[in-house]
Amino acid sequence: MTDSLILSILADGAFAAVAATGFAVISNPPKKAILIAAGLAAVGHALRFYLLHNTVLDITTASLAAAFAIGLISMLAAKLIHCPAEVFSFPSLLPMVPGMYAYKTVLATIRFMSSHGTGDPQELIVQICQNGLTTIFVMFALVIGVSLPMFIFHKQSFMMTRLLNNKRPA
Amino acid sequence: MKEQVPIRELSNFLLDFSTTLMSAGVHTSRVVRNVHRIAGSFGYSVEMTIFQKHITMSILHAEDDSIRRTSVRAIPAGTFNFNTISQLSSLSWAANDEHLPLEELRRRYEAIVAEPRISRWWVLLLVSCANASFCRLFGGDPAAMGLVFVATLVGFFVRQEMMRFHVNHMAVFVVASFVASMIASVGVWHHWGETPQVALGTSVLFLIPGVPLINSIIDTLEGHVLVGFSRAVNACILIICIALGLSATLLILGLDLL
Known part of the structure; x- marks a missing residue:
């Protein structure tokens, strides 16, 4: 790996961390969860960036791998701070949610419907399908990736918040 | 017992x-x-x-x-x-x-x-920073990032105020997306930086309902299909509202970029 590649991966992770923090605070997470969400988002997004730019993987598979990594680390983190894992694994997925593909699908549909439409209708149909399918598949990849570790460690994932109470003096 | x-x-x-x-x-x-x-x-x-x-x-x-x-x-x-x-x-x-x-x-x-929520002003500031760095992730230059920061600051403030007065949530999303994209379109108009169209494209992303989308798929996969689909439909309605606000901006300015 060249230095510039490492640098751009690190920058990608750092900006993803800021993005995750901002999108997380909208849903008022516990304060200790915000930092972990930022860290997880950095790892996940940087991993996806690396896979997208340096391997043959497409955005769906890369998202699946990134979400799986987030899911694994969030299980460990949940054990450490005794919070349900989704409290920080969901916010860390938010920068990877395919929002732009989603609204581009709608924009292409609007343009296809308008009679004085600019652009070739066949090209627009391709855009609608491409953006729409990417949205759906990436969303499924994110959710399946992040919940695979929870299926693997099924029992532990229920117990995360219980440990909180075992620590409390009786 | x-x-x-x-x-x-x-x-x-x-x-x-x-x-x-x-x-x-x-x-x-x-x-x-x-x-x-x-x-x-x-x-x-x-x-x-x-x-x-x-x-x-x-x-x-x-x-x-x-x-x-x-x-x-x-x-x-x-x-x-x-x-x-x-x-x-x-x-x-x-x-x-x-x-x-x-x-x-x-x-x-x-x-x-x-328990009190995080202060709305902190949320406003952090969301603006978040959307600006999101713009960078999509390849925007510093000029585009600054533009997105301002657009999100105003757009999210509009959303908070309209929510406070209990305006219909679909109207909130259309208006907030229109305001944010209108501000970001200034960059396209004046050719600020190299990537003004990235600024316009990412300026509305702070509105995307990410958590409902994730929840809808989890519910569907776990067998609560009806709740999952209701949530997905609601999220899709909001995404359509975002696209409507954005397309109003594109229509007014006669832009054909995205």
């Missing part, structure tokens, strides 16, 4: 508990698990049906099924609150492990629900 809790009070508490969790943005199976846990600690069993706007819950005594109560409660429209989810979830384990009395559960529940 402990002495019997009045079924009416337990039923009211569990309905409060589960409707609060649902409006705080949790996936359905966690609500079901938590409610079973609490009811179990009082020696009752629970069957529940959850829809997008209502919860139906039947509570019956584990040993004497003539003691039963069924009620329906509407789920209030609320804002997402992960702190509530985390704390109520551990409250359900406390009920299970320590067999807390119902009054104690009720007291802790009220305390958790009353």
